[in-house]
Amino acid sequence: MNTPLDEQELVDRSRRGDLEAFNCLVIAYQDRVYNLCLRMLGSPQAAEDAAQETFLSAYRSVGRMRGPNVRSWLLRIAANASIDELRRRRRQPQLSLEVATPGNEPERPLEVPDPAEGPERLALHGELREALQVELLRLPPDQRLAVILCDLEGLSYEEIAASIGRSIGTVKSRISRGRSRLREALRAQPELFGELIRHTE
Amino acid sequence: MLFWRRRHPIGDQELSAYVDGELPSAARARLEEHVEACAACREALEELRALRGALRELPQAAAPRSFALREADVRPPLAPRPVAALGRAGPLLGGVTAAALVAFGALVGVDVGVLGTESSQGASDSVASAPEESQPAASRGQEPQETPPPELDELAPLAGGLETNEAYGDTEKALDEAPDIGVNRSSPDGAAPPAGATTPECPDCPDAAFTTGPAPALTPECLPTTLCVGDALRVNPGGLSPGEPPPGEPLPLAPTPAAAQADAAGEVEVVMEAEEDGGRTPLRVAEGATAALALVAASSLALVWWRRRA
Numbered sequence: 001m002n003t004p005l006d007e008q009e010l011v012d013r014s015r016r017g018d019l020e021a022f023n024c025l026v027i028a029y030q031d032r033v034y035n036l037c038l039r040m041l042g043s044p045q046a047a048e049d050a051a052q053e054t055f056l057s058a059y060r061s062v063g064r065m066r067g068p069n070v071r072s073w074l075l076r077i078a079a080n081a082s083i084d085e086l087r088r089r090r091r092q093p094q095l096s097l098e099v100a101t102p103g104n105e106p107e108r109p110l111e112v113p114d115p116a117e118g119p120e121r122l123a124l125h126g127e128l129r130e131a132l133q134v135e136l137l138r139l140p141p142d143q144r145l146a147v148i149l150c151d152l153e154g155l156s157y158e159e160i161a162a163s164i165g166r167s168i169g170t171v172k173s174r175i176s177r178g179r180s181r182l183r184e185a186l187r188a189q190p191e192l193f194g195e196l197i198r199h200t201e
Numbered sequence: 202m203l204f205w206r207r208r209h210p211i212g213d214q215e216l217s218a219y220v221d222g223e224l225p226s227a228a229r230a231r232l233e234e235h236v237e238a239c240a241a242c243r244e245a246l247e248e249l250r251a252l253r254g255a256l257r258e259l260p261q262a263a264a265p266r267s268f269a270l271r272e273a274d275v276r277p278p279l280a281p282r283p284v285a286a287l288g289r290a291g292p293l294l295g296g297v298t299a300a301a302l303v304a305f306g307a308l309v310g311v312d313v314g315v316l317g318t319e320s321s322q323g324a325s326d327s328v329a330s331a332p333e334e335s336q337p338a339a340s341r342g343q344e345p346q347e348t349p350p351p352e353l354d355e356l357a358p359l360a361g362g363l364e365t366n367e368a369y370g371d372t373e374k375a376l377d378e379a380p381d382i383g384v385n386r387s388s389p390d391g392a393a394p395p396a397g398a399t400t401p402e403c404p405d406c407p408d409a410a411f412t413t414g415p416a417p418a419l420t421p422e423c424l425p426t427t428l429c430v431g432d433a434l435r436v437n438p439g440g441l442s443p444g445e446p447p448p449g450e451p452l453p454l455a456p457t458p459a460a461a462q463a464d465a466a467g468e469v470e471v472v473m474e475a476e477e478d479g480g481r482t483p484l485r486v487a488e489g490a491t492a493a494l495a496l497v498a499a500s501s502l503a504l505v506w507w508r509r510r511a
Contacts, residue, residue, distance in 0.1 A: 023269040034264040048265060055268050059275055132255055150221065151256035157223045176217035182256075183248055196251045 007070050014062045022062065025070060026055050032071070032153065033078045039148045040082035042137045050085050054078040069162075075153060076163040079145050086141055128192050135185040143178035150175050211235050211242055220249045298506070302499045306492075 013021035033054050038047035054077045065073050136144060142164075149160045150171075157175075161168045186193045211232050218224045219232050236242045 019270060019272065019275060026269045027267070030264040030268045031261060034268070035262045038262050039259075044265065047262075051264065051268055055270060056274060059270055128255065129259060132259060136256075147256065151253055152259060152261075154257070157218075157221065172214055172218050172223065175221070176214040179217055179249060179252055180213055183252055186252070196255055197248065 011062060011065060011070065014059070019059075022059055025058075025074075029071065029074050030055070033074055036075055036078045036148060036153065037082050039133075039136065039152060040079070040141070040144060041085055042133075046085055047082075050078065050081040053081045057081070069159070072155065072159045072163045075149065075155070076165075079149070079164060083141055083145070128195050131186065131189060131192050132182070135182050138185070139178050139181055143174045143181070146171055146174035147178040147182070211239075213245075216242065216246055216249055220246065220253055298499065298503060302496075302503075305495060305499075 010021045034051040037050040149155045157171050160171045
């Protein structure tokens with residue numbers, strides 16, 4: 001990972017049209033960007049498109065980038081690209097077969113292989129993980145985004161607020177409401193919920 | 202939940218922020234103190250922590266391919282096409298376009314405005330010309346009065362019982378024309394005044410008639426009285442001073458067909474003018490349509506430019 005100084009230099013060179021420098025940023029962040037899109041959209045194909053769109057639009061707008069934090073800047077663009085895609089789906093419901101809406105989600109919306117998953121990581125069973133991913137996709141997009149940025153991307157409330165252009169109070173409230181929903185949803189599946197609690201003990 | 206909240210000074214939001222380490226120290230201390238004593242909050246806190254931990258352990262998906270951009274992907278913004286290639290000239294051109302648009306709009310506006318005032322002028326013209334029109338008409342009407350002899354001469358024989366058919370027929374013709382003229386040009390309210398106008402003035406006719414001839418012969422001759430109506434109407438044709446029954450207007454004693462015809466000619470003139478005036482409308486429509494078209498074209502150009510720029 002680049003140090004902030006290196007990043008700033010890459011950003012500056014990108015602004016001058018240095019594609020190679022920009023692609024260094026792409027390589028550094030493409031996993032996070034893709035992951036965010038995948039968690040938001042639930043479909044690998046849609047996530048791939050959204051990620052590509054993210055970097056294209058990032059390249060076009062690198063001249064307007066403010067602040068030193070490339071990560072939240074890219075994540076914001078990715079979040080916008082994902083939400084645009086969700087809106088598009090809502091406008092064209094016939095294309096939304098992949099969307100995991102309550103009662104209408106694919107059998108296995110996400111099968112994210114975890115190469116780092118060793119025997120010791122199996123405490124959280126595939127079943128619970130899957131349930132979490134499904135419930136995450138059932139959250140309203142604004143809560144989903146806040147929870148993803150907080151718990152999956154590990155951003156601080158302040159960074160999230162900057163990313164989504166909302167106040168910290170809004171961020172706090174969205175995360176809390178999102179988590180409450182997830183908790184209620186898991187409570188409805190006692191064996192999974194028990195596993196969740198055991199997992200942390 | 203509400204019940205739970207009422208009893209608890211700590212809400213879900215605080216607990217959630219607490220597990221993220223996002224509570225200010227004072228609030229954190231208060232929460233910790235409360236949780237010590239509250240089993241429900243401890244449980245909620247445990248669940249939140251478990252959930253957060255589980256979410257954080259969700260596997261990070263790796264990008265299925267490289268999203269590095271190729272030259273081909275980014276050529277549009279880098280080596281932009283014509284409009285963007287204008288570079289710094291772009292905004293300038295945009296400004297010029299805008300200025301041209303404004304100028305054009307102003308021109309069209311002025312034009313339309315001129316036309317508008319012209320038309321209203323036309324209207325006031327016709328208002329003005331109504332008197333003018335009626336002036337000649339009046340003078341024409343007066344002519345008979347000013348030169349009563351011929352008229353009277355004409356009448357005299359009539360009144361004198363010499364019921365010349367031509368005269369009568371002519372009168373009839375005039376009659377035929379008179380209502381026509383009146384009806385054509387005067388609206389209902391225009392028609393009203395004459396009735397009032399005629400009554401006081403009509404005595405003139407009978408007078409004239411009476412003075413000139415015996416009663417029996419009069420009956421047909423009194424028809425000119427109606428002609429007076431027609432005449433009164435004829436002033437209205439200007440139609441533009443409806444509430445103004447021409448009290449001052451000297452009613453011809455017995456307007457001759459000639460006078461009526463002259464009036465009719467006046468009417469025709471007025472009508473023709475009105476038609477001419479109406480003839481401008483398509484012109485205005487065409488001009489308006491052209492302006493609208495030009496506006497649409499210009500704005501779409503501006504839009505294209507703006508989007509290219511963006």
